[in-house]
Amino acid sequence: MADTSALIASFKAMARNSRFALFTKIDSNLAMFDTIDAQGILNNFSVDSMANAALDTTTGAQLADDTLADEIVVNYRQYFQLYLHYLEGVMSGSDSAQVSTLANLCPITGGGCVFRARALYDVIFDTLVFFPNNCNDTTSMYDSMAMRHSAPGISSEPTKGDGGITQIVGGQRYILFPNPNNGNFILKQGTTDTDPVLAEISDVLGRSMFKQTLGFTDATSQIQVRNVTPGLYLLQLTDSEGRMFKFKFVVE
Secondary structure (H helix, E strand, O other), X not given: OOOOOHHHHHHHHHHOOOHHHHHHHHHHHHHOOOHXXXXXXXXXXXXXXXXXXXXXOOOOOEEOOOHHHHHHHHHHHHHHHXXXXXXXXXXXXXXXXXXXXXXXXXXXXXXXXXXXXXXXXXXXXXXXXXXXXXXXXXXXXXXXXXXXXXXXXXXXXXXXXXXXXXXXXXXXXXXXXXXXXXXXXXEEEOOOOOOOEEEEEEEOOOOEEEEEEEOOEOOEEEEEOOXXXXXXXXXXXXXXXXXXXXXXXXXX
16 A cells, blocks of 8 residues: 555654564564574664654654553663563563563553563463552553452462462461363362352453352362363452462363
C-alpha cells in the first residue's frame, strides 16, 4: 500500500526511526538471539528522540508520539536491558531488584513491558507470583493476564514438601499433592474448615479449565480435572473469608 498511497508512504517514512520502531527492532533481534545488535540499539537510544508529534503537511500523515509516553519508553528500555543481562548470564542483585520494581507497576500506565517483567521475575526466582493490581483506576477493565493477579494486602509463603506444595495465608494452610499429577490430586487443610471454598484452575494462557465450589471432609478434598493435556496449570482457592491461596502444578 505504501507504493500506491502517498499518505501511507509518508507515515511509514516517519515511523521508520521512531522510538517505538527501535523497540520493535530490539524485539526482532532478541527473537533471533542477536544480543549484540540489540545492545547496540539500546546504547544509542535516546528517550527524547521524537518526543513530539510528527506531521507531514503535504499528505496529512501524523505520527503521534509525545512526552506523555516517556514513562512507558523508559520502562521498556529498562526491561530490554535487564532481559539482555539475563540472556547473557550477568544479572546482578540490583538487576533482580529492578525486575521486581518493574513487575509491580501498573501495566496500564507502565506499559505492556510490566507483564514481561512479571514473566521474567517468575523465571529468575523459579516461582509464580500473583502481583497486586497497582492501578489507581479500579473501574478499568483488565485482560485475562491482568486478572490473574490478586488483590493487594495478601501475603503468602509457598513451601514444598511431602511430594506436594503448601500455601500459608492468614494462619490457614493448604497442601496440594501429588505434584506432578495427572489432573487428579488432593487438597488438605492445615486447620479444619467446613465452609465452602471456590477452586479455579486455568492454564498458562489464562483459559479456564475448572471452576467448582469444594467441600472439605476431614480437612480433605479431591479434585479431578478432565481432558487436560500435559503442562503447567494454575490453581486459585478462595475461602469464605476472602483469603486466596495460589498454586502452580504440573500435569504429566
